[in-house]
Amino acid sequence: MTGVGDAGGTGPVPPLRERLRPYAVERAARPDGLDPRITWTGTPPTGVRGLLFANEWLDNVPVEVAETDPDGVPRQVLVAADGAERLGTPVAGPDARWLERWWPVAGEPGARAEIGRPRDLAWAAAVRCLRAGLAVAVDYAHTRDTRPPFGTLTGYREGREVRPVPDGGCDITAHVALDACAAAGHRALCEAAAGTAPGATPSPAPPDVPGPSDARPSPAPGTPAAPGTRDVPGGTPEIPDGTPNAPGAPEPPRLLSQRAALHALGLTGRRPPLALASTDPAGYVRALAAAGEVAELTDPAGLGAFGWLLQPVGLRVRDVLPDAPSADPPGVLPGDRPAAGPGGPRVFRDDAAPR
Secondary structure, three states, X not given: OEEEOOOOOOOOOOOHHHHEEEEEEOOOOOOOOOOOOOEEEOOOOOOEEEEEXXXXXXXXXXXXXXXXXXXXXXXXXXXXXXXXEEEEEEOOHHHHHHHHHHOOOOOOOOOEEEEOHHHXXXXXXXXXXXXXXXXXXXXXXXXXXXXXXXXXOEEXXXXXXEOOOOOOOOEEEOOEEHHHHHHHHHHHHHHHHHOOOOOXXXXXXXXOOOOOOOOOOOOOOOOXXXXXXXXXXXXXXXXXXXXXXXXXXXXXXXXXXXXXXXXXXXXXXXXXXXXXXXXXXXXXXXXXXXXXXXXXXXXXXXXHHOEEEEEEEOOOHHHHOOOOOOOOOOXXXXXXXXXXXXXXXXXXXXXXXXX
């Protein structure tokens, strides 16, 4: 996380490098030898103007797993220490509403889903830490159109995929419903713009350990939605509407593939001109190595398939990423139902209504 200090006064503005205040938000101990200019903290600072970059953070936020029983009822999946599973009680309350809205599996025996509501709450809390700037989440992701029928829960040990056994011997992870996180973050910003809780006051509490109930009470029947949102039948008013020019409404978030995002930042992976090998052999080798690294990061069959969530706060995406793909027509994440060119952005508006 990088904040930019206010220059203050009327004199010359100091160079950006003198105003940057980098933060590393991490629960582990500060590593030895880390640059002393980096602040190491367990929770994000609040009131920041700058960039919040969450790289493979959301997939570390724990989620409950649900599986539909033979009668078509989604139930909690209970797991023993040896990894053995059994079905528990039916999913109810806010988790059931989340499933209905974002990952409907009811009526499909054997279907599984990861209930991403804790990640929505974590992302909304992180976004509220920004006073202005851009929040970016990067993760392996899926959207409502492409939810995997049997979920993505898995384990990793020393870089190899293994059975997800909760015995502390492997890293357990699941892909992120990034469209749901985007809507939750947008809702938080709309509430802040309207001066309503909880967005009016950024919360310094750790965002990745939400309790078993909603972080905010459900609005009373008939309560109008905050600017830039609309209420959805079923009690989940978390979807940005199609009115980015509504008074006080933040710009809607958008999703891009990592390939599209890095291309917009000028990283294309193009090989250097062969003539450079004659005039500057060492420079050619360096440029060739850099091109190979970028090619790996943008490979649509590998790391290029990461999803990037861009959540602007008090600005427009094009102000900080002018070469990002156009939002009209909307594009798709890799694996999504084709709509425009691969890797284009998805803008969350009325077309995000339940199908």
